[in-house]
């Protein structure tokens with residue numbers, strides 16, 4: 001019997017995920033990437049992995065800055081979309097981030113809360129270990145995660161949104177250490193219920209993974225302007241790591 005698909009294998013591969021998040025701010029993503037490239041002083045032609053790249057919004061922008069980009073994602077639909085942008089220094093592939101891709105990079109980026117989806121911490125650790133294994137010597141890893149403390153303290157319990165004629169009803173809760181978002185709607189007579197489950201990982205949780213994986217935390221930032229991280233007030237938890 002085939003194993004039941006996990007939420008992240010289904011939800012991100014639907015058209016509804018892209019409808020719900022269509023207002024995601026590209027200007028903000030470009031602002032973040034400009035700041036990151038400047039801070040890291042990334043030389044032209046560096047090889048960068050955008051791990052869990054979605055439809056490739058960061059990849060395409062980084063490639064325009066003369067960087068060689070590989071975008072990987074589990075969602076076949078998202079990669080099929082991203083492939084239209086491919087060129088000799090921009091490639092996309094379907095890949096599970098828990099596994100090591102057969103290429104090494106100067107930088108590995110994991111952006112916009114593309115982590116913490118697995119129920120079992122062994123799989124989170126395996127993912128961090130895979131990230132390290134895909135780095136060249138003296139490579140740099142960047143993980144851009146939500147700031148769990150702030151999200152939990154300011155949890156919007158219930159929300160309704162109409163997008164493309166679909167009425168989304170969204171409910172959030174914290175359950176067994178996971179920030180859970182229930183997304184329900186009806187489309188063409190069918191009722192849908194999807195769930196996003198992101199582990200409420202704090203900096204101290206990440207530090208355990210980094211220690212085990214042999215990665216050194218060099219810097220933390222709290223937003224896309226790369227200002228200092230503050231556990232209570234920062235919007236993001238952005239971690240810059242080097243191979244130890």
Ligand SMILES: C[S@@+](CC[C@H](N)C(=O)[O-])C[C@H]1O[C@@H](n2cnc3c(N)ncnc32)[C@H](O)[C@@H]1O
Nearest residue numbers: 008012052053054073074075096097111112114
């Ligand atoms: C919140 S989205 C962010 C996408 C992209 N980084 C962006 O900023 O637009 C998370 C992405 O992680 C991908 N994903 C989920 N589980 C994955 C896995 N096990 N391996 C690779 N990608 C995965 C999803 O398909 C989705 O595209």
